[in-house]
Amino acid sequence: MSGATLRRCILRVALALTVVPATGSALSGDGLPEIPGAKVVSFKQLSNFAYVPSGAEVTTPPQIPYPPDVLALQGQRVAVRGYLLPMDFDQKGIIAFFLMARPDQGCCFGSGLALNEWIDVRWKGKPLTKFNGTVPVTVIGTLDVKPDISGGAIGSLYHMEGVELREEDQ
DSSP: OOHHHHHHHHHHHHHHHOOOOOOOGGGSSTTOOOBTTBEEEOHHHHTOSOOOOOSSOOOSOOOOOOOHHHHTTTTOEEEEEEEEEEEEEOTTSOEEEEEEEOSOOOOTTSOOOOGGGEEEEEEOSSOOOOOOTTSOEEEEEEEEEEEEEETTEEEEEEEEEEEEEESTTO
16 A cells, blocks of 8 residues: 555545534535536435445445436536545645535544545645635535545545535535
């Protein structure tokens, strides 16, 4: 396992244990206004199925029980509201890669995030240099619905090439 892969795995575990204010159902994503040119998707929709990895080493993509409505989002331009957790910065301090996590995580006394409760986002939009991890944002981009295998484990179930970030849709 490379150093970068190990760092990503450690940061994903940290995300699952991160304390985020419990802000209630108003941030569930369901109330996000229509956004022209993008399908509004909630984490409730993306996580509406059970998937628990076996724990065995993974070398080929496993069969994930994605619901048909989630599979239909493959390659679509979507808008998702959640919390931004930077994972990688370039040499100028610009965020290049971040995780988008469901906005109603609650507190650290509950369970951590499941694999279907975050999206890996490669940022291709206007440079991001600052963020507030306690305020939900809306990210717009192209969704990829497929598992990522990294270091013999599933790293995530969703990926996005993010091109726009909005803070005003709260």
